[in-house]
Amino acid sequence: MDIENHIFKDLKFLKSPNFNERPDDKEISLVIIHSISLPPKCYGNNYVEDFFLNKLCIDDHSYFKEIQNLKVSSHLYIKRDGELIQFVPFDKRAWHAGKSTYKGIDDCNNFSIGIELEGSDDDCYSDKQYKMLTMAVQKIIDHYPLIDKHSIAGHSDVSPLRKTDPGKKFDWERFLNAL
Numbered sequence: 001m002d003i004e005n006h007i008f009k010d011l012k013f014l015k016s017p018n019f020n021e022r023p024d025d026k027e028i029s030l031v032i033i034h035s036i037s038l039p040p041k042c043y044g045n046n047y048v049e050d051f052f053l054n055k056l057c058i059d060d061h062s063y064f065k066e067i068q069n070l071k072v073s074s075h076l077y078i079k080r081d082g083e084l085i086q087f088v089p090f091d092k093r094a095w096h097a098g099k100s101t102y103k104g105i106d107d108c109n110n111f112s113i114g115i116e117l118e119g120s121d122d123d124c125y126s127d128k129q130y131k132m133l134t135m136a137v138q139k140i141i142d143h144y145p146l147i148d149k150h151s152i153a154g155h156s157d158v159s160p161l162r163k164t165d166p167g168k169k170f171d172w173e174r175f176l177n178a179l
């Protein structure tokens with residue numbers, strides 16, 4: 001599991017159109033942990049992948065109408081069975097955090113890597129997700145010099161008025177101690 005040209009080689013890569021260039025003066029210096037499931041709290045389907053690829057079938061669930069015009073992506077998505085899928089190369093600016101601030105600097109998408117876990121605030125994450133998340137973040141730390149275990153935040157940390165993910169069930173101590 002190595003990073004080559006800002007992509008985890010040998011793992012699944014699905015190219016999302018939802019990205020742009022990072023500003024020249026912004027280096028990758030933050031990892032943001034999220035959670036997502038579509039429909040909310042439903043697991044084991046491919047709707048999140050479809051959503052990040054702008055291919056969500058709006059008629060499949062009433063909730064999808066609420067999000068049909070959103071254009072979002074994350075660099076990585078880790079499913080409950082531990083599968084990791086990458087959607088955007090790390091050197092590109094994925095659209096995951098929205099309005100956000102970290103240590104006084106706005107627009108975290110400019111300088112962060114976004115990792116989505118398949119889940120919700122109400123459910124514990126799986127052992128396989130912690131294992132894959134730890135491996136992926138360790139590789140990112142090894143590859144990008146400005147990232148260490150102190151430069152990892154939850155979406156709720158950078159967008160506290162809007163977002164609660166990854167939620168109280170995410171075990172930060174377990175994750176950070178494993179790095």
Ligand SMILES: [Zn+2]
Nearest residue numbers: 034035155165
């Ligand atoms: Zn989020």
